[in-house]
Each structure stands twice: as structure tokens, then as C-alpha cells.
Amino acid sequence: MKQPNILVTGTPGVGKSYMCKRLAEQLGFKWQKVSDIVSEHGFVEEYDEEFECPVLDEDRLLDYLEPLMQEGGNVVEYHSSEFFPQRWFDVIYVLRCGTSLLYERLQARGYNERKVKSNMECEIFQIPLDEAKDSYRKEIIYELQSDKDSDLEDNLKQVCEWLESWRSAQEKKS
Template identity: 55%
Template sequence: MESGKMASPKSMPKDAQMMAQILKDMGITEYEPRVINQMLEFAFRYVTTILDDAKIYSSHAKKATVDADDVRLAIQWQLYDGYDEEYDCPILDEDRVVDELENQMSEGGVIVDYHGCDFFPERWFHIVFVLKTDNSILYKRLETRGYNEKKLKDNIQCEIFQVLYEEALASYKEEIVHQLSSNKPEDLEDNIHQILKWIEQWIKDHSS
């Protein structure tokens, strides 16, 4: 088929007819015949990605089915780049996360809670807190969450070798990185108290 000439609409599949109509509505009347198939393939991949992400959000919220809110959230936050079957978790697109948060972080007053930090820009933070937990306590916590054997073992090894703490020290100035214990419920209250004290002091130091 020559460039710019299309098959008869009636002979085209319904999806192709709809795509051709979209192009027509946009004022595009001349294009290579393969454009229709390329656009259909792109649309299929996009929808598949959105639905896969929506399933992840739905599963995280412990819903029985995927609903419109999950799909809406997936469209707004396309931050995943696949799924890691070995660790049974989504793969975060770190570049997209940074791009998405950049404006919010530049405004200040934001707390970021995550189990890693090396991809976050140093300029974002005034202080970094790394939680540490005794291995026996951590093992029971992760086991209760249903972590598979490899994921559980690797997390315990990370805690033993203080991987996240070392990562924080390598990513930010040493004086802003602090460790906090997280073994029992009382630790949560103590940690919040320490963080609030730091915030109050920081505000005083920078209020003039």
C-alpha cells in the first residue's frame, strides 16, 4: 500500500478504524500505513502497563478487585518499571520518582519515608534518620508480612551489615545522618519526640 493511502474503513478491524478516526479528528489525513499498527501497539502497551500498576495498588490496599481509584492512581503515578518476581515486589523507576517529587521537595517541609536513599538528591534533605532493628525482631516482622525466603534472608543480611546506614553515609554529609532504634512500640514514640525536637531547633536556628 502506498504512503498516505488507507485501506477501506469497512475492511479494517474496529480498533484500527477507531485509531484512523482519531488521526482524522486531529487533522492528520496522510501517513504511512504502518502508523495505525504502531499506534495500536503503543496503546496496548500503555493500557497493559496501567492495568499492571493498578493491580499492584489494589493488592497493596488488600482489595479483592481492581477499581477505578486504582486505575486513576496508576495513571497519575506511573512510577514502576516492571515487577521483580524473585522478590515479589514492583521495581521502582527511580528517575521518575525524583522527577515527580522535585517540585514538592523544592517547596520544603516534606518528609520522605523509604527503605533506600542513594537515588535521592543530597540537596533535598537537612537531616536523614535510619531506623535499625535487632535481627531476631526484624525476622519475625518480615515473616509476619509474608516475605518469601530470599527476600527475608537478604533483608536480614542488609541489617547485619548496616547496608542502609552505610548507603546514607555515602550519599549525604555524615553530620546529618542519624540512627534510631525501632525494636518496640515505645521506640516509635521516642523517635517521634527526637525528630520533633530537631525540627523545633532547626526552625529556631533558621528563623532569623
């Protein structure tokens, strides 16, 4: 049976990497860390000096990911979701974080004030959640809190329960 593809999205600093690392280890899925793929393969159109980050070449990235996504068994991590094809994902998890904690995490990363402010606004105005809701079926989107270690454990448990349910449904179909 082909494994599902999972998207983990959210504002930078909410814990996507940590969750994806644990999911990949626990489930045996392939971790597709989009930022690393972009850097490794040069899928960049330009560099944004203001926000100190590369501007993604979405077409080249999607062309690269397409055959991997067709195989299934991927956990994809990225702070944005709207440009990924709907057909790629069986479930989407949007991680959220309290703003005071998020501010501390972004400061610890050494982000400049403008970048911190922009990311804080993204979290406050729930941009990643709204992007997901505008781009995918509502019934496959789950919002998860990611403030404490216990939240991570609860979130991992929820994903594992979802996977069991998904596998059961697939078996009934075949």
C-alpha cells in the same frame, strides 16, 4: 519560613511507615510514601520475580517529587536513599531493628524465604545506614533504634527536638 524535608529510611520491617505516619500527624508534614507513589503512578521499569517486587523507575519518581520537595515540609519514607538528591533533605533518620524481631515482622508480612533472607542481610550489614553515610553529609544522619513502642516515642521526641533546633537556626539566619 519554609519547612525542612525529612528522610526516614531503613530495612523493610523496621517501622518506617509507623514513624512517618506519626511524624506527619504530629508535625503537619506531608508524608511521601515512595512505594505508594511508585504504585499509584506506575513508576516501574519491570517486576523482579525473584524478590517479588517492582523495580523503580528512579528518573520518573524524582521528576514527580522535585516540585513537592521544593515546597518543604515533607517526610519521605523509603528503604533506599542513595538516589535522592542531597539538596532535598535537611535531616535523615535511619531506623534499625533487632534481627530476631525483624525476622518475625518480615515473616508476618508473608515475605518468601529469599526476600526475608535478603532483608535480614540488609539489616545485619547495615546497608541502609551505609547508603545514607555514602550519599549525605554525616552530620545530618541519625541512627535510631526501632524495636519497641517506647523507642518510637523516644524517636518522635528526638525528631521534634531536632526540628525546634532547626527552626531556631533558621530564624537566626534571617
